[in-house]
Amino acid sequence: MLAAAAAAADRLVVGVDASAAGMAEASRRAARRTERGGLPNVLFVVAAAEALPHELDGLADRVTVHFPWGSLLRGLLAADPAILDGLVRVMRRGATLSMLVSSTARDRGAGVEPLDEHALAALAVDYGRSGLEVTRTRPATPADVAASRSTWGRRLGAGGHRPAWLLEARLVQLGQADAGLVEAGRGLVDAGPRVGGGQAVGDGAQGVPPRLEVVQLRPLEGDRDGRAG
Numbered sequence: 001m002l003a004a005a006a007a008a009a010d011r012l013v014v015g016v017d018a019s020a021a022g023m024a025e026a027s028r029r030a031a032r033r034t035e036r037g038g039l040p041n042v043l044f045v046v047a048a049a050e051a052l053p054h055e056l057d058g059l060a061d062r063v064t065v066h067f068p069w070g071s072l073l074r075g076l077l078a079a080d081p082a083i084l085d086g087l088v089r090v091m092r093r094g095a096t097l098s099m100l101v102s103s104t105a106r107d108r109g110a111g112v113e114p115l116d117e118h119a120l121a122a123l124a125v126d127y128g129r130s131g132l133e134v135t136r137t138r139p140a141t142p143a144d145v146a147a148s149r150s151t152w153g154r155r156l157g158a159g160g161h162r163p164a165w166l167l168e169a170r171l172v173q174l175g176q177a178d179a180g181l182v183e184a185g186r187g188l189v190d191a192g193p194r195v196g197g198g199q200a201v202g203d204g205a206q207g208v209p210p211r212l213e214v215v216q217l218r219p220l221e222g223d224r225d226g227r228a229g
Helices: 002-007 020-030 070-077 081-090 105-110 117-128 142-148 151-156
Strands: 012-017 042-046 060-066 091-101 132-139 165-171 187-191
Touching: 002 012, 002 020, 012 020, 020 042, 060 081, 070 081, 070 091, 070 105, 081 091, 091 142, 117 132, 117 165, 142 151
Parallel strands: 012 042, 012 187, 060 091, 060 187
Antiparallel strands: 091 165, 132 165
16 A cells, blocks of 8 residues: 555555554554655554444545455455445445455365355356446456555465455445545545454544544554564
């Protein structure tokens, strides 16, 4: 997400993860002074996908989900209405959803089935019920994984020895009010792999949308690898 923010300084980029530890390193880097590579157009929110703060409603023109795990992966692959409705709620009309996902036979213990073309075709039907028109599905390539800059994706070996899939969809039916915090079409929400209970937390000082309660996301002990200590 930091790369996306650096590439488009006039866009608000929002990182979402249910674990603050998963975003601590990115938060530290974004909070630097701009002359040292800081990014004032980045905001971090600690929340589950199904419980995103309403301040994000209608904000995003693009939502990316890179290699989710746990209940988020289960919810996305089962087209859980709570998960999909949470994502749809933050999207503006015509916004796109881009997902990189991986699930193999070894993951059945986590409550998910292996992904293949038939499973993705069935998923497209279910996503359509939430107003998401699936526009493309294909095997993810190593280049896709590299472009995502996902540490978890690299650890999995996704797109290499572990199969992974790219799914893209477009919001064609909006069930919530089409109103956002910033100018329409200027938002980007980047969802992380963890889900669970969480409180909304913003990080950053400059260019933060009005009306959003912001607190500093402090460095966490023992999180050098993005894990809580």
